[in-house]
Amino acid sequence: MPELPEVETVRRGVDEAFRGGCISTVEVYNQRAVRRHAPGAASFQTHLKGLRITGSGRRGKFMWLELDDGRSLVCHLGMSGHFLIVTDGREAHKHLRVRLRFDDGRELWFIDQRTFGFLDLADMDGPVPKTLAHIAPDVFEDEFDAEASAAKLLRRRIEVKKALLDQGWISGVGNIYADEALWRSRLRGRRSGESLSKRKALELLGHVKDVLTEALEVGGTSFDKLYVDTNGENGYFARELAVYGRAGQPCKRCGTAIKREVIGDRSAHYCPKCQR
16 A cells, blocks of 8 residues: 555645646546545536646645645545546556546546545645544654654554554554564564653654655655556665565565564564564
8 A cells, every 4th residue: 555655756746747727627437436525426526627726735645635615635545546647648547547637638547456545525624634634643744743652652552563554643654664664673563562662662753754754755665556656657665675575585684584474464574683
């Protein structure tokens, strides 16, 4: 699933291309893509027609486009969703779910092979859409408080890996970057939050921000064409991964073979020597 660096890469691409653009028509090809919009696909298409994009935002794994009627077009990419900017008359992609045509002739395609992603319309609630108010700020937001987040972690009995995936505690982190941040912190994902010191909790949050920053600088992590940016290009952080997806390969720090385990129904990769 695309995590914060991948979603932010997509948001930047869409914002740069379409901020100020006016939506001329909308075509929904798969009802699941707008399933969160209760009035249905026809209402979704009608409401967006003629609206102008005035800005954009992101919280964790969600992004949105701000509209000139005061609402926002919210997007979650799911497992395989992505936006593609189209400037020619190419044939529609076989997994095209929603097409937005703009008054300058360009198009924005929402492509989603597995159809777990969605688009929705939402009113704004301060800096974020109302439908995202329950999601915790991510490490790049002004609202994020590292001291308060560390204190919450120290009161939790669940495994640290599970805590990192809890979007109600800290948003934007998924399996890939949780494993990488834990490796950098020399922490085993099975450690409980309450077993950490405040210093170690803050160190972990620092590594979360570092690894997300580094991934963002190279467009995120792509293992296949299920995640690409708005120009159809892969992200390159897979080359820098220390543990995720590297079971059986040597640790880049000590040479010990990386192991894989399951924590809360999710895979976890770690070095048995560095992360005791």
